[in-house]
Amino acid sequence: MVVVEQTERELVEACRHGEPDAFRALFERYKDKVYSVALRYSGDPAIAQDISQDTFLKLFSVIGSFRGESGFESWLYRLVVNCCFDQKRGARRLMPLLDEFLGALRTPERNVLDKVLQSERSAQVGSVVASLPPEQRIVIVLRYTQGLSYEEIAGILGCSTGTIGSRLNRAHRVIARRLAHVAGAGRRKA
Amino acid sequence: MNDGSAHPDHVLERELSRQLAPVAAPEDLWTRIHEPRRPATRGIPIAWIALPATVVVLVAFAGLYRNAYWKANRAHEPLAELPPASRDFDFRSSDFGAIRKWVKAESNIDIDLPDGSATSASPVLLLGVRLIRFRGSPAAAIEYHVGEGAATLVVSGKQAGLSGNTEVGKHLFSAMKSAGKDHQQLLSWNMRNQNYTIAYSGAKDLGGACLLCHANTRSLITAN
Numbered sequence: 001m002v003v004v005e006q007t008e009r010e011l012v013e014a015c016r017h018g019e020p021d022a023f024r025a026l027f028e029r030y031k032d033k034v035y036s037v038a039l040r041y042s043g044d045p046a047i048a049q050d051i052s053q054d055t056f057l058k059l060f061s062v063i064g065s066f067r068g069e070s071g072f073e074s075w076l077y078r079l080v081v082n083c084c085f086d087q088k089r090g091a092r093r094l095m096p097l098l099d100e101f102l103g104a105l106r107t108p109e110r111n112v113l114d115k116v117l118q119s120e121r122s123a124q125v126g127s128v129v130a131s132l133p134p135e136q137r138i139v140i141v142l143r144y145t146q147g148l149s150y151e152e153i154a155g156i157l158g159c160s161t162g163t164i165g166s167r168l169n170r171a172h173r174v175i176a177r178r179l180a181h182v183a184g185a186g187r188r189k190a
Numbered sequence: 191m192n193d194g195s196a197h198p199d200h201v202l203e204r205e206l207s208r209q210l211a212p213v214a215a216p217e218d219l220w221t222r223i224h225e226p227r228r229p230a231t232r233g234i235p236i237a238w239i240a241l242p243a244t245v246v247v248l249v250a251f252a253g254l255y256r257n258a259y260w261k262a263n264r265a266h267e268p269l270a271e272l273p274p275a276s277r278d279f280d281f282r283s284s285d286f287g288a289i290r291k292w293v294k295a296e297s298n299i300d301i302d303l304p305d306g307s308a309t310s311a312s313p314v315l316l317l318g319v320r321l322i323r324f325r326g327s328p329a330a331a332i333e334y335h336v337g338e339g340a341a342t343l344v345v346s347g348k349q350a351g352l353s354g355n356t357e358v359g360k361h362l363f364s365a366m367k368s369a370g371k372d373h374q375q376l377l378s379w380n381m382r383n384q385n386y387t388i389a390y391s392g393a394k395d396l397g398g399a400c401l402l403c404h405a406n407t408r409s410l411i412t413a414n
Contacts, residue, residue: 027220035215049219056223065302065382125209144206176202 012072015063023060030073031056033146034080040141041084043130054083070155077146077156081138128178136171139164279318279333289319293330293345297321301330301345302382303403313337324387341390 006014006025014022031052038051058079066075129140135157142153150161150168157164281292290301315335322331322344329346378387 024220027223031215031219032212035219036212039213040210045216049216049222052215052219053222122209125206129206129210140206141210144203144210145212147207172199172202175206 008072009068012063012066012068015060016066026059027056030076033073034076036145037077037080037141038084040126040129040145041137042087043126047087051080051083051087054086055080058083074152074155077142077148081142081156084138085134124179125175128175131178132171132174136167136174139167140171140175143168278320280320282318284316286316289316289332293319293321297328297330299328299330299345299347299384301332301343302384327385336390339391341388344385344387344389346385346387 006022008029011022011026011029015026034055035048035052038055039045039048042048042051055076059076062079066072129137132140138157139153142148142156148156150164153164154161280296281289283289283292286303290303293299293301313336317333317335319330319332322329324331324344324346327347329344332343332345334341334343377390378385380386
C-alpha cells in the first residue's frame with residue numbers, strides 16, 4: 001500500500017475545499033497537541049475533551065479564513081488558547097487528580113510505591129499549575145507541554161517576549177513557593 | 191524535587207517539563223467531534239439536571255416558535271428593502287478585488303468571500319457596487335449577472351439580516367433561509383459578524399446566485 005503523506009499546506013487546502021478525509025487527517029495530526037494543551041491547562045480530562053471538541057469544531061468552521069499569513073500550527077494554538085480561556089474557571093474540578101492517584105494504586109505493578117509517588121507529585125504540580133491565573137497558566141502549558149519558545153508563545157498570545165518572560169518568571173516563583181509549601185506540609189504530616 | 195524554593199530554575203523547569211508532558215488524546219475524541227454531543231456531567235444526579243433542563247427546553251421552544259413566527263411573517267419584507275437593479279453604481283467594476291478594496295475604503299465593510307470565489311467564473315458578470323442602508327445599517331450592494339439572472343449581494347452589519355445562522359462551510363447552505371416572491375428569491379445568513387443577503391431574479395435555480403462565491407462548490411448548494 002502506498003501511503004501518500006500530505007503536507008500541512010495540502011491538508012489545510014483540502015480542508016478549505018471541504019474534503020472530509022482531510023478534516024480527519026488534520027485531526028489525527030494535531031489531536032494530541034490540542035488535547036495536551038487543554039488537559040494541562042484545565043487539569044481535568046472531561047473539560048479537556050470539551051475544549052478539544054470546541055477547538056476542532058471551531059477549526060473546521062473557520063479554516064476557510066486561514067490565510068496562511070502565520071504558520072498553521074500557531075493559528076491552531078491560538079484557537080486552543082481561546083477555547084481554554086472560554087472555559088469557566090469555576091468548572092475546574094480536582095477530582096481527576098484523585099482519580100489519577102487511585103488509578104496508580106490500582107496499577108498492578110511491583111513498583112507501585114514509585115507509581116503512587118510519581119502520581120502524587122504529578123497531581124501536586126497539576127494542582128498548582130491549575131491554580132495560576134489563566135494568562136500565566138497558558139504560558140506555562142505552552143512552554144512545558146508543547147516546548148514552545150518565547151517567540152512562538154508571544155506570537156500565539158499576541159504579546160511581547162518580554163511579557164512572556166515576565167509571566168513565566170512570576171509563574172515559576174508561585175509554583176516553587178506552593179510546591180515547597182505542599183512538600184513541607186507532607187513532611188510535617190509524616 | 192523536595193523543596194521547590196531551594197532549587198534553581200532549571201530544576202523547576204525540568205520538573206515542569208516532566209509533569210506537564212504531552213499526553214495522547216482519548217480514542218473517542220473524533221466521535222465527539224464528528225457527532226458533537228456533550229456527555230452528561232459526572233457526579234451530578236440526573237434529577238438535578240432534568241427539571242431545569244425541562245424548563246430551559248420549554249422556554250427555548252417558546253422562543254423558537256415566536257422567532258419562527260416572526261420570521262415567517264417577515265420573510266418577504268427584505269425584498270422590498272433591497273435596492274432595485276440599477277446602473278447607478280457608486281463604483282463600477284467587474285473586478286471583485288477592486289470592488290472589495292473600494293468598499294473597505296469607503297465603508298469599512300470587508301466582503302470576505304472564499305478564496306477562488308468567482309469572479310473569474312464564466313457565468314458570473316460583476317457590474318458594480320452601491321453603498322446603501324439596509325435594515326438600518328450601512329451596507330454594500332454588489333450587483334451581478336449569472337447567466338440570464340440578475341442578482342444582488344448585500345453585505346451589512348450584524349443586525350441587518352434575516353437569520354442568525356453562524357455556521358460556515360457546507361452546513362451553511364442547508365441552514366440558509368430562503369423565500370420566494372414572484373421570480374425573486376432570497377438567501378440570508380450571518381458569517382463572521384456580517385450579514386449577507388442575496389436577492390436573485392433568475393427563473394430557474396437560486397443556487398446560480400451562489401456562484402459568485404462558490405464557483406467550484408456548486409454541489410454543496412442545496413437551497414433552490
